[in-house]
Amino acid sequence: MRMPRVVLTGLLLTTVAVVGPALPTPAVAAALPYQDPALPVATRVDDLLARMTLDDKVGQMTQAERKVVTAADLTSYRLGSVLSGGGSAPSPNTPAAWADMYDGFQRGALATPLQIPIIYGIDAVHGNNNVYGSTIFPHNIGLGATRDPALVQRIGRATAEEVTGAGQDWTFAPCLCVARNDRWGRTYESFGETAELPSAMTTIIDGFQGTTLDGPASVLATAKHYLGDGGTTGGTDQGNTQISEAELRAIHLPPFAAAVDRGVGSVMISYSSFNGSRLHGHKYLITDVLKGELGFSGFVVSDWAAIDQLDGQRGFTQAEVVTAVNAGLDMLMVPTDWKTFVSYLRSAVQAGQIPMSRIDDANRRILTKKFELGLFERPYADRSYASTVGSADHRALARQAVRQSQVLLKNAGGVLPLAKTGGKIFVAGKNADDIGNQSGGWTLSWQGGSGNTVPGTSILTGIRSAVGGGTTVTYHRDGTGIDSSYRAAIAVVGETPYAEYSGDRTGSLGLDAADLATIARLRATGVPVIVVLVSGRPLDVAAEVGNWNALLAAWLPGSEGAGVADVLFGDHAPTGKLPMTWMQSAAQQPINDGDGKTPLFQYGYGLTYGTATR
Ligand code: GLC
Numbered sequence: 289m290r291m292p293r294v295v296l297t298g299l300l301l302t303t304v305a306v307v308g309p310a311l312p313t314p315a316v317a318a319a320l321p322y323q324d325p326a327l328p329v330a331t332r333v334d335d336l337l338a339r340m341t342l343d344d345k346v347g348q349m350t351q352a353e354r355k356v357v358t359a360a361d362l363t364s365y366r367l368g369s370v371l372s373g374g375g376s377a378p379s380p381n382t383p384a385a386w387a388d389m390y391d392g393f394q395r396g397a398l399a400t401p402l403q404i405p406i407i408y409g410i411d412a413v414h415g416n417n418n419v420y421g422s423t424i425f426p427h428n429i430g431l432g433a434t435r436d437p438a439l440v441q442r443i444g445r446a447t448a449e450e451v452t453g454a455g456q457d458w459t460f461a462p463c464l465c466v467a468r469n470d471r472w473g474r475t476y477e478s479f480g481e482t483a484e485l486p487s488a489m490t491t492i493i494d495g496f497q498g499t500t501l502d503g504p505a506s507v508l509a510t511a512k513h514y515l516g517d518g519g520t521t522g523g524t525d526q527g528n529t530q531i532s533e534a535e536l537r538a539i540h541l542p543p544f545a546a547a548v549d550r551g552v553g554s555v556m557i558s559y560s561s562f563n564g565s566r567l568h569g570h571k572y573l574i575t576d577v578l579k580g581e582l583g584f585s586g587f588v589v590s591d592w593a594a595i596d597q598l599d600g601q602r603g604f605t606q607a608e609v610v611t612a613v614n615a616g617l618d619m620l621m622v623p624t625d626w627k628t629f630v631s632y633l634r635s636a637v638q639a640g641q642i643p644m645s646r647i648d649d650a651n652r653r654i655l656t657k658k659f660e661l662g663l664f665e666r667p668y669a670d671r672s673y674a675s676t677v678g679s680a681d682h683r684a685l686a687r688q689a690v691r692q693s694q695v696l697l698k699n700a701g702g703v704l705p706l707a708k709t710g711g712k713i714f715v716a717g718k719n720a721d722d723i724g725n726q727s728g729g730w731t732l733s734w735q736g737g738s739g740n741t742v743p744g745t746s747i748l749t750g751i752r753s754a755v756g757g758g759t760t761v762t763y764h765r766d767g768t769g770i771d772s773s774y775r776a777a778i779a780v781v782g783e784t785p786y787a788e789y790s791g792d793r794t795g796s797l798g799l800d801a802a803d804l805a806t807i808a809r810l811r812a813t814g815v816p817v818i819v820v821l822v823s824g825r826p827l828d829v830a831a832e833v834g835n836w837n838a839l840l841a842a843w844l845p846g847s848e849g850a851g852v853a854d855v856l857f858g859d860h861a862p863t864g865k866l867p868m869t870w871m872q873s874a875a876q877q878p879i880n881d882g883d884g885k886t887p888l889f890q891y892g893y894g895l896t897y898g899t900a901t902r
Pocket of ligand 1: 372373374411460512592788
């Protein structure tokens, strides 16, 4: 829901000298058809398109990054969209400052002759994670472990409210990648390794978009990254997916078909290639399959400066613009060189390299979503949702998602759940008291970061809150100080934050030396050791897990770490199921359900309390 504005009519209102009794205020002249919300969207689009110049149309297809564009630029170049790259935030980083920034850009857009509002894109991929104070939900790999599409839809709704509360109207989510090789740095952005699990979790789109796009707090969703980003050889980010078309269709396409069926408003193209052909130039997969076969009627947006990669050279050329737009790209994320893009696209059309029919199709798709979102009637930030940012209700929902995402992989002798009262518990590990580590990448910054980065509850704080009187909880990062007097030791270990190719792991997939040393120090006392893995993927722990009394996969829980303690102390019996096959060895990668390899724990595995404990 956006805030209304005064619609300047199509006819110029003039002030007349009034003599004698005041003339009745001149009725506001009838708005132009495209400005009339009573008309069908298709009619409004047709009317507006007929009024647009080539510059208007080129501008609508251009998306620039907030740091390198001004409101005046939006007016001069008639740009259609602005984005925040990961971590690109106003200062101060508050919902009000975000809304002020949004409204400032919007005023620039509405100062154009046709007053076409912008749409503002942001990576709200696990909550509205760029905005300080937002609820940080578990990353998708943990949500896949819940096997709860209804819960995921509720998370989409909560996130939509927090996005709206900060003034934005479009999220570059959900990632519907099917992660097939755990070496990939974006494995945690995947709901799971099968076509079925991400397909089931497209309910998040209903959460984002609501029952109607102009409904309260509805924001546009983005199915990404089309197509096959999770299936590259070696799990290389932005790499080459070398499989048959039949495998591509069976494994990677179904989540996008499900998203289209749910009316997803946009689709983002993958940096990766399919058998050597870059997706950003793939007319068959974009135009014939996505738009034709699947009937996708929203708009297709490029990834960040992705057209630069089409010819393998730095920067982009007019030829690359032609290739991408003729392949079916509708909006180009050209974050910094947007002026060059505008010039190239205009020239390409004037030179007949891109038919006007393609330009009109792209504009029709973009404008249709802007009309459906209600942006023409209510283009300004709806600040009434600002109070939902980081709200207690949303944090409670996130904590529930954390609880449901925990996967219990080992529980020797039923050591879990731990008693809440009596004795001493020792907590160790670099991820026990670090909200940044438990949130992972795409948290306040692109790569995320260690430390007390966002408001929330660390796993350690959750543990301290869970225990009753008479129980003492001692924490030391590396386990120093433990002795045999403790009744249990909890080692919260795993990975530190990363995003995209920074998270690709071509070597070991095991725990780092510090974590191994910490666990060894705990084990040396003979105290039962419970390992809690905070990671964006399964890790290679087969050689060590036999020495552990319990193993709990916590994934990347986000700001509400108390949900982990809820499981450790039995307030919630673990219900999570593996969304990814768990390797016996990194040498097995890729290893996936049904491929004939023998895993350590199979896809769908997960213990609860009171059952077999392995
Ligand atoms: C990034 C990611 C994409 C994200 C976009 C905008 O490179 O690949 O998932 O939505 O750029 O931040």
